[in-house]
Amino acid sequence: MKDKEIQFIGKITAGITHEVNNVFASVREISGLLTDILSLTSDESFKHKEKFNTSLEKILNQENRGVKLISQLNKFAHLPDSQSSEIDINENIQHLIFLTERFGRVKSIQLQMQPAEQEKKVVSNPFYLQMALFYCVEYFLNNLKAGGKIFFNHYNNQNNYSINISAEGEVFNLQKLFNDPSSMELSNLSKTLEVLDAAHEFDKTNKSVKIKLSIEK
Amino acid sequence: MEKIKILLVDDEKEFVETLSERIKMREHDSVVALDGEQALKKLEDEIPDVVVLDLKMPGIDGMEVLKRIRKAYPKVQVIMLTGHGSEKDEEEARKLGAFEYLEKPVEIDKLMMKIKKAYKNKFESSMMAATFAEAGEFDTAKEIRDKEEENENLNKVKKKSK
Structure with missing residues (x-):
């Protein structure tokens, strides 16, 4: 669109x-x-x-x-409304959790955020940032079994801002999740991140999967 | 308890009429206007203590009504009561002199508390104006009082000629 x-x-x-x-x-x-x-x-x-x-x-x-x-x-x-504005990350994630809570509820998967102690703001495209976060959530929702949890945390780096979306719990196909991250949700995520000029990486340690979004400050 | 004269301005007829009824049940005076023009006409008839004003209305919008009220009736306190107002709207309304900016729907107890605070503020600012005037600081304070007296006299003349 x-x-x-x-x-x-x-x-x-x-x-x-x-x-x-x-x-x-x-x-x-x-x-x-x-x-x-x-x-x-x-x-x-x-x-x-x-x-x-x-x-x-x-x-x-x-x-x-x-x-x-x-x-x-x-x-x-x-x-x-705006293609670029100052976004409060705490508020943004809370908003996303509210919007996607229903998707989680029907699959018995919880969404939780660890809020940063201080107000953290980045300048980005609010619509596409929310869309990128949504694709991460969708990816986990489609791969986690009931009882799973999706966590958000975020922090400041020297040159960029990171948002981690990690999952905890049993997955449907661990092999697929670890080795084939080229799903539809992730392809959508890549396209969205291109608009944002942001990057993402997978962290597959400790038998958990984490998507780390890095947004330029 | 003093009876506060309240003018409620909102184009949502059922909402504003029911709110008015609830305010009356709390033993205050309440008058309803369904748009900005009606509100300004009602102000000419009788000056309320507090105006509860919607932001988005057909015709003259809330921000313009606020501007006109603050100019012509500086003693009247205005509480903005709007649907999903933006931070920008709130900032502008406060700059224009709105006493409070609330989002709809609002608990009646909260609204009444704000109305009472606004009413109190009306008298405190009048007292301050008088103090400034006595101290010889005739600029804004005196201008405000002069403007109010002028409007009140004008309204009395209008009423008599009706």
């Missing part, structure tokens, strides 16, 4: 997320009003008060969930 097409999808999605957010805001106020009215009603005069309150609480919980999802989707939709 070309940048213009990506931006088009982003723009439309961002617009819709605003509208959906407004729907959630209205739902919160309407259910909030019902809660307010119920709080003024005595238990004796309304025998189903407790059931109503429990249901309203459930509506609020779902609404909170919806708001969180839509806010992350909005953030995602804005990724193509």
Whole structure:
């Protein structure tokens, strides 16, 4: 896809997320009003008060969930807005984990990040960086068995910035994973890294696989 | 507890009307405007203590309404309440004099707390203006008070002539 097409999808999605957010805001106020009215009603005069309150609480919980999802989707939709911007790596990985959590959940694979103590920022293309990280996650998701874990950590080097994505747990085909890293996900990853002018390397020590992305500072 | 006069500006009718109802249940005055133009007209009728203002609206957008309110009614405190606002929007709104910048949806208790803080700030800044004026520092503080008096008088004349 070309940048213009990506931006088009982003723009439309961002617009819709605003509208959906407004729907959630209205739902919160309407259910909030019902809660307010119920709080003024005595238990004796309304025998189903407790059931109503429990249901309203459930509506609020779902609404909170919806708001969180839509806010992350909005953030995602804005990724193509700029071809180069300052990216907070901690925030970026947390965002990716949120977006891919569902893929992990259906395969019973956990995604975890070890946040850097200090705020770490790089200047890069936000959309393609997220895409590169996604392909790494996808690669592990497709090769790990249920119960596996995918870890992220990142650190500063002298000339570049490194993000490590490593996997822990049983793999479907250890031989393939170690010797044939030319899968579709990794070919996609290479193409994406070309756009970012970034590099990746495999570290296969300790019976684990680690993909190290190096981004120029 | 003092009754705060609040003007709510948002083009989402159900949202803003329900929010207004909840504010009234908390014993404050609340008026609704569904766009920027309506908001500016309502301000001519009666000056609120606090305006809760949406950013993206048809017609005059929230940022422009904020600019006009701060110019014509500097005592009125403005809280921006927007969907997914950007950091840039927040920065601009604060530069233009917004008291607070909140994201929708917001908990009513949090919103009320901010409204009360804004209301308190309104009086603190007026007191500061008076102190500056007394101390002979007539620049901004006096200009603000003069502008407010001018607008209040103008509104009284308009009301009488209606």
